[in-house]
Amino acid sequence: MIKVLIVEDDPMVSEFNRRYLEQVGGFELIAMAPSVVDALNILDHQEIDLILLDIFMPGMNGFDLLAQIRKLGKGIDVIVVSAACDSQSIKKALRYGAVDYLIKPFEFERFNTALSAYQDWATMTKGQEKLSQAELDIRLLRPNPVAVPSELPKGLTRNTLKTVWDNIQEIKERSFSTEEMANRVGVSRVSMRKYLSFLTDIGVIDMEVIYGSIGRPVYQHRCIKPESNIIKTYF
Numbered sequence: 001m002i003k004v005l006i007v008e009d010d011p012m013v014s015e016f017n018r019r020y021l022e023q024v025g026g027f028e029l030i031a032m033a034p035s036v037v038d039a040l041n042i043l044d045h046q047e048i049d050l051i052l053l054d055i056f057m058p059g060m061n062g063f064d065l066l067a068q069i070r071k072l073g074k075g076i077d078v079i080v081v082s083a084a085c086d087s088q089s090i091k092k093a094l095r096y097g098a099v100d101y102l103i104k105p106f107e108f109e110r111f112n113t114a115l116s117a118y119q120d121w122a123t124m125t126k127g128q129e130k131l132s133q134a135e136l137d138i139r140l141l142r143p144n145p146v147a148v149p150s151e152l153p154k155g156l157t158r159n160t161l162k163t164v165w166d167n168i169q170e171i172k173e174r175s176f177s178t179e180e181m182a183n184r185v186g187v188s189r190v191s192m193r194k195y196l197s198f199l200t201d202i203g204v205i206d207m208e209v210i211y212g213s214i215g216r217p218v219y220q221h222r223c224i225k226p227e228s229n230i231i232k233t234y235f
Contacts, residue, residue, distance in 0.1 A: 001028040002122055005048045007039045007065065008032070008081070009057040013104070017052055017081065020108055024115045026229070036060035040068065048076055050118065053098075055082040055089060066096035077122075079114055109233070116229035123227055152234055153198055160187065162235045164195045168205065172223040175208075181221070196221055204228045 004027050008014040014032045021027050030046050033039035035057055055062035062080065069076055080093045083104040090101055100114045167184045182192035199205045204225045
């Protein structure tokens with residue numbers, strides 16, 4: 001479980017964030033702090049993995065807390081949840097190391113995407129001393145969950161997508177072709193290409209082109225995030 005601290009001076013917003021957090025799963029809310037001073041006191045006594053942080057609060061603000069966390073060298077990640085949408089605030093938060101930035105008001109889908117992406121990253125890096133370039137690129141090349149669509153593209157259905165994903169899970173240790181997966185699921189190759197393209201877009205599978213000595217290139221796919229929670233939002 002990822003241990004979370006919510007730092008927010010508005011009780012109503014804190015409650016919304018708490019309810020949203022419960023819906024995602026895999027996260028444990030340790031405390032809710034109405035101020036930076038309260039947050040620092042909690043951090044002195046509790047182990048926290050992730051902070052959901054508002055920026056503008058009475059007294060010390062979110063930037064002050066970010067700076068203090070970095071100064072102390074604490075291994076805590078931060079997702080900013082703020083109404084501040086000016087570029088300077090966003091840039092400043094990112095420079096301080098915020099892993100994501102949610103602009104109020106936002107829908108649950110955006111919150112879920114941010115938390116799921118963070119959970120995937122935390123799972124990938126847990127207990128690993130080294131990462132491959134491919135694993136690192138998953139984070140670096142797709143750092144902004146805003147790019148993940150909240151709805152299925154036109155022509156795709158939830159039931160078929162789940163069937164495709166279940167089949168991918170069965171062979172997740174090896175690569176597969178569009179034709180193989182189409183045969184496993186029982187749909188046309190044209191339809192399967194749409195599903196595989198969507199799964200590639202949301203970052204749970206990867207595609208590579210294999211060139212043989214003769215003939216056309218073969219497109220091979222491989223599951224790169226088998227434990228992803230992002231895919232579950234579409235079922």
